[in-house]
Amino acid sequence: xxxxxLPPPVLLLxxxxxxxxxxxxxxxxxxxxxxFTPFRLTRPETIYDWxxxxxxxxxxxxxxxxxxxxxxxxxxxxxxxxxxxxxxxLAMLVERFTRGQRILRTILMFxxxxxxxxxxxxxxxxxxxxxxxxxxxxxxxxxxxxxIPWLIDGTLAFIAICVAEVWSSTSVFAIFILAGLMAMPRxxxxxxxxxxxxxxxxxxxxxxxxxxxxxxxxxxxxxxxVARAYDIIKIMTxxxxxxxxxxxxxxxxxTAYSDARMGMANAMAYVAILLSIAFTAYFFSQLGKARAQxxxxx
Amino acid sequence: MAxxxxxxxxxxxxxxxxxxxxxxxVADGEFVALVGPSGCGKSTTLRMIAGLEDITGGDIRxxxxxxxxxxxxxxxxxxxxxxxxxxxxxxxxxNMGFTLKIAGRDKAEIDxxxxxxxxALEITQLLDRRPAQLSGGQRQRVAMGRAIVRDxxxxxxxxxxxxxxxxxxxxxxTEIKQLxxxxxxxxxxxxxxQVEAMTLADRIVIMKDGNIEQVGTPDEVFNQPASQFVAGxxxxxxxxMADAVxxxxxxxxxxxxxxxxxxxxxxxxxxxxxxxxxPDDLYPEGHxxxxxxxxxxxxxxxxxxxxxxLGNETLLFVDLADKRFTxxxxxxxxxxxxxxxxxxxxxxxxxxxxxxSGLSLRGA
Numbered sequence: 334x335x336x337x338x339l340p341p342p343v344l345l346l347x348x349x350x351x352x353x354x355x356x357x358x359x360x361x362x363x364x365x366x367x368x369f370t371p372f373r374l375t376r377p378e379t380i381y382d383w384x385x386x387x388x389x390x391x392x393x394x395x396x397x398x399x400x401x402x403x404x405x406x407x408x409x410x411x412x413x414x415x416x417x418x419x420x421x422x423l424a425m426l427v428e429r430f431t432r433g434q435r436i437l438r439t440i441l442m443f444x445x446x447x448x449x450x451x452x453x454x455x456x457x458x459x460x461x462x463x464x465x466x467x468x469x470x471x472x473x474x475x476x477x478x479x480x481i482p483w484l485i486d487g488t489l490a491f492i493a494i495c496v497a498e499v500w501s502s503t504s505v506f507a508i509f510i511l512a513g514l515m516a517m518p519r520x521x522x523x524x525x526x527x528x529x530x531x532x533x534x535x536x537x538x539x540x541x542x543x544x545x546x547x548x549x550x551x552x553x554x555x556x557x558x559v560a561r562a563y564d565i566i567k568i569m570t571x572x573x574x575x576x577x578x579x580x581x582x583x584x585x586x587x588t589a590y591s592d593a594r595m596g597m598a599n600a601m602a603y604v605a606i607l608l609s610i611a612f613t614a615y616f617f618s619q620l621g622k623a624r625a626q627x628x629x630x631x
Numbered sequence: 632m633a634x635x636x637x638x639x640x641x642x643x644x645x646x647x648x649x650x651x652x653x654x655x656x657v658a659d660g661e662f663v664a665l666v667g668p669s670g671c672g673k674s675t676t677l678r679m680i681a682g683l684e685d686i687t688g689g690d691i692r693x694x695x696x697x698x699x700x701x702x703x704x705x706x707x708x709x710x711x712x713x714x715x716x717x718x719x720x721x722x723x724x725x726n727m728g729f730t731l732k733i734a735g736r737d738k739a740e741i742d743x744x745x746x747x748x749x750x751a752l753e754i755t756q757l758l759d760r761r762p763a764q765l766s767g768g769q770r771q772r773v774a775m776g777r778a779i780v781r782d783x784x785x786x787x788x789x790x791x792x793x794x795x796x797x798x799x800x801x802x803x804x805t806e807i808k809q810l811x812x813x814x815x816x817x818x819x820x821x822x823x824x825q826v827e828a829m830t831l832a833d834r835i836v837i838m839k840d841g842n843i844e845q846v847g848t849p850d851e852v853f854n855q856p857a858s859q860f861v862a863g864x865x866x867x868x869x870x871x872m873a874d875a876v877x878x879x880x881x882x883x884x885x886x887x888x889x890x891x892x893x894x895x896x897x898x899x900x901x902x903x904x905x906x907x908x909x910p911d912d913l914y915p916e917g918h919x920x921x922x923x924x925x926x927x928x929x930x931x932x933x934x935x936x937x938x939x940x941l942g943n944e945t946l947l948f949v950d951l952a953d954k955r956f957t958x959x960x961x962x963x964x965x966x967x968x969x970x971x972x973x974x975x976x977x978x979x980x981x982x983x984x985x986x987x988s989g990l991s992l993r994g995a
Binding site: 518520521523524525526527528529530531534538539542543 | 710734
C-alpha cells in the first residue's frame with residue numbers, strides 16, 4: 334500500500350506558509366492574545382491571566398487614548414492636505430521647466446533621503462526657543478521680541494510637528510502629481526480653452542480629474558505613514574509637553590515600554606491598526622473611482 | 632455665424648518664420664480648406680485663429696471684432712481636434728454639454744441642445760458612455776457634436792479625419808459636408824489630404840513654407856494652378872512634369888523631343904519652362920476622357936514600363952522626355968510591360984510654369 338503523501342500544490346506552498354506563520358502570524362496571534370491579558374513586562378507570569386475585554390473596555394473610556402487618537406487623525410488631515418496642495422503647486426511649477434527638469438526633480442526628492450529621526454533633530458533645533466533658527470529669524474525681522482516657546486506650547490508644538498512632516502514628505506505628492514502631469518495629453522486642455530474655460534476652470538474640470546488617481550496613490554501611501562507617525566514626534570517633543578502632542582504610537586510605545594503594560598499597549602495597537610485600515614480602504618475606494626473615470630485611454 | 636478675416640498674419644517661433652504675412656477673407660457660411668505639406672503653416676494658422684497660439688503680427692477679425700488678443704474662450708469658436716481631445720472622465724453627454732455648462736446655461740437648456748446635436752449625429756444611444764468605450768468614428772462624431780452644440784461664429788477643424796481608417800474617412804467626409812450644408816456654418820478646415828479639401832471646400836487655400844500659394848475653388852486650383860507647387864499638390868496621381876525650353880513653334884525637351892505650344896500659352900522663344908500634363912490627359916488611343924477642349928491632341932507611340940490596374944482604370948507608366956510620366960487608361964484592358972501603345976497627349980489641358988519662379992505662365 335502506498336504511503337499517503339501531501340498533494341504537490343500543498344507541499345510546494347508549505348515553505349511560504351511556514352515562514353509567514355513563523356514571522357507574522359504567530360507574533361500577531363500572540364500579541365492579540367496578550368491584549369486580553371494584563372501582561373506586564375516586569376511580571377511575565379501575568380501573561381497567563383485572562384481578563385477578557387477589560388483592556389479594550391478601559392481604552393474606550395480612556396480620555397488620553399481618544400485624545401491621542403483624535404490628534405493622530407488631525408495630524409493626518411492637516412499634514413496630508415497641506416502636502417497635497419504644496420505638492421500640487423510644486424509639481425505644476427516644476428512641470429513648466431523644459432530644461433533642467435531632471436535636476437529639479439532630483440532636488441525635489443532630497444527631503445525624502447533623510448531619516449525621519451534626523452529631520453526631527455533638525456526641526457527640534459530650528460524651533461528651539463533660545464537658539465533656534467525660527468525665533469532668530471522672527472526676531473531679526475523685528476516681527477517679535479519674544480522667544481516664542483515653539484516646542485513647549487501644545488498648539489505651537491503641533492504646528493512645528495506638522496511643518497516637519499510636511500517638509501519631509503511633500504515631495505511624495507509632488508513626484509506622483511508630476512508623473513500625472515507628464516502623462517497628461519495636451520489636447521483636452523486646449524479643447525477646454527476653446528470650450529470657454531478660464532485657466533481655473535480648465536484646472537478644475539480637466540487637469541484635476543486626470544491627476545486625482547495620482548494624488549490618491551500618494552494619499553494612500555502617506556496616510557499609512559502618518560497613521561504610524563512616531564519618529565519625528567518622539568525626537569521633537571516626545572509627545573510632550575505633558576502629553577499635548579501625544580499621538581497614537583507615542584502613547585502605545587510609552588504604555589508598552591515605559592509603563593511596561595504590554596497587554597494594554599497591544600490592545601491599543603489593534604485599535605490603531607483599524608484606523609490605518611480604514612484610511613487605506615477609503616483612499617483605495619477613491620482611487621478606484623478616479624481611475625474608472627479617467628479610464629485607460631485618452 | 633460670421634466672416635473671418637486674416638490680414639498680414641505673421642508668426643515667428645524664434646528665428647523660424649512659420650507664417651509669413653498671409654491675407655485671407657472667409658465669407659459668412661463659407662467652407663475654406665487649408666492644405667499643404669507638413670510644416671507649411673496651416674495648423675499654426677488655424678491655432679492662431681483659435682487663440683491657442685499668439686500672433687506675431689497682423690490682425691484676425693471674426694465678424695467686426697479684432698480678436699488678436701482675446702483668449703480662446705472669448706472668440707466664440709469651436710474646434711475639432713485631430714486626436715478628438717474628448718474629456719475622458721466625462722460621459723459623451725457631459726462632453727458635449729461642457730461648453731454650455733461653463734457658459735452657465737441652465738440644465739434643461741443644455742440637455743435640449745445636447746439631445747438635438749446627438750440626434751443630428753446619430754449618437755443618442757451613446758450619451759451615457761465614456762470616450763474610452765467608443766470607437767474612433769464614434770469619438771469623431773462626439774467631437775463634432777461638442778463643436779456644434781455651442782453654435783459658434785466659426786468652426787475650426789484640425790485634420791479631423793486623419794486618425795480614421797480609409798472607409799470611415801470617406802463616410803465622415805460625406806457627413807461633414809451634409810452637416811455644413813445644414814448648419815450653413817463658417818468653416819476653416821485644415822488637412823494634408825487634397826481629396827478632403829477638393830470634396831469638402833468651397834474654396835481651397837494651398838500653403839507652402841508659411842505663404843499662400845493659391846486661393847481658389849476646387850475647380851480653379853485643379854484646372855488653373857497658379858504655380859508648379861499647386862499643380863503637383865492637387866490631383867492624384869500628381870501632375871507629370873518635365874523641364875523644357877520654348878522654341879519658335881513650341882517646346883523642346885532635354886532629350887530632343889519637341890511638342891507644340893499648348894493652347895492658351897504665349898511664351899517668348901528660349902525661355903526655360905516646366906511642362907506639366909495631368910495623367911488624365913495622357914491616355915492610350917480609345918481609352919481617354921472626352922475633354923471639353925480635346926482638340927489639341929498630339930499622338931505618339933510610347934513603351935509602357937509598368938501598369939497598375941485599379942479595376943475601373945489602369946495607371947500606365949511611360950518614359951517621356953526622360954521622365955517617368957503617368958497615364959490614365961479608362962475602360963482598361965490588360966497591358967503587359969514593354970508593350971508599345973499609341974498615346975494621346977491632350978495639350979489643351981497642359982500647363983507651363985516658369986522654371987525659376989515656378990509660377991504659371993498662363994496668360995503671361
